[in-house]
Amino acid sequence: MGNRRSSPVTKIGVYSLVLSSDVSIELFNCCYSPEMARNIISFHALFRQGFQFSFDNKIGSISVFKNGILIFTAYPCDGVYETVECVDNLGHSVNYIDSTSGVEKACLWHSRLGHISKKRIAQLQKDGVLESFDLRSDDVCESCLLGKMTKSPFKGSFERGEGLLDIIHTDVCGPFRSTTKDGTRFYVTFTDDFSRYGYIYLIKHKSDTFEKFKEFKNEVENQLGRKIKMLRSDRGGEYLSIEFLDYLKECGIVSQLTPPRTP
Structure with missing residues (x-):
């Protein structure tokens, strides 16, 4: 004052x-x-x-x-x-x-002590470390719930390719801190689901993914005499461009996008 x-x-x-x-x-x-x-x-x-x-x-x-x-x-x-x-x-x-109510103090000390359990707070009160205040059993800490939540296991059946080029998995990695001699900082992978055989292409920018996919498609379809049926990718912008999606539709390839934060 x-x-x-x-x-x-x-x-x-x-x-x-x-x-x-x-x-x-x-x-x-x-x-x-x-x-x-x-x-x-x-x-x-x-x-x-x-x-x-x-x-x-x-x-x-x-x-x-x-x-x-x-x-x-x-x-x-x-x-x-x-x-x-x-x-x-x-x-x-x-x-x-x-501001001196027991409920407020319980929440305050619960947060101060790293979100410990009510049982440990009660023990500290019994030992004389903390002052006495009410601990309600129905109090729910939202931060504790979010920190301890787990994702349900994936137990469902997985769609697998029945033949070569039925499903192609693709992803872009980078940018990396160190570049190659020609200045590339990314690479894109194309993996066949049936054989698990994969291709890796070095690229300088994510936008180069479309051209590398066309290069990959022409090679494997010509060598194997089969057509790519499905391209499975995450929701990266390099796979969602209008040019890329229009090309997949033109070739009759289904674009399958995985849900976010999902293996």
């Missing part, structure tokens, strides 16, 4: 500030301290709530607007700005949340 003393905040909540013009604004995350003699509004907090400001260089006042409407004007007084139009003050606010 102004006298260099500290004052504890006992409550935090939302306060409806009513002005003399009967305009009411919501002030979020208001701190209440019974020892405060004056009520202070943070202009930065108002700015984060979408309020705009206009400065009068002649008298030094600040006008506060919301959606183009003047809400109030603050005038300089003893080094601070006073909102002289206020009717109520922060000391009369309602709808506060008691």
